[in-house]
Amino acid sequence: MGFFRAIDKGVEKFASVGLVICVLTMLFLSTTVIIMRWFDVTFLWFDPFIRHIVFVSTFLGGVIATGRGTHIGIDILGKYLESKNKLGAQVWIERLIAIVSTGTLVWLISASWDFMLSELKYGKPVFFGIHSGFLTGIIPIGFGLIAYRFFFLFLKSFEEKEEGEGASHA
Secondary structure, three states: OHHHHHHHHHHHHHHHHHHHHHHHHHHHHHHHHHHHHHOOOOOOOHHHHHHHHHHHHHHHHHHHHHHHOOOOOOOHHHHHHHHOOOHHHHHHHHHHHHHHHHHHHHHHHHHHHHHHHHHHHHOOEEEOOEEHHHHOOHHHHHHHHHHHHHHHHHHHHHHHHHHHHHHHHO
16 A cells, blocks of 8 residues: 555655656746737747646646545545444545545546547647647546546545454454
8 A cells, every 4th residue: 555655645745746857848938928929929829838737737637536535526425424423434435435446447448548649640849849639638548647646545445444444343
């Protein structure tokens, strides 16, 4: 479990640092675009570059939210079980959600990989000569990181259960 925890910490650190860099870059470039327009100066690559940074930051935010358990979710059943003090059932619901989310994301990774390959074949350079196919690689990478976080939450749920049982018998 230590190996998976180390990977998860690395993913968390990567996503956190990457998100800060993306937000600061977006802020700087967006402000620069506004100021440059006052002087009728334009760099054509700024706008598509900013759009792709927004795209990257969206996935990085999803990676962070998934690891912290603050991702978007409808938790009616979980709240109901919690109110009825059925914590064992609630844990299994959370495990089911984590493993189904992981499976769904694996399917999305496959679909986005196919999309990336198609874009590599038929796409064109977007800015700085970077091909649109490489830029769409953001999608399977982002889904992959989120899938790993869900998988780790699934694994971690068993570890916490075992620790909790050991603590109650002590």
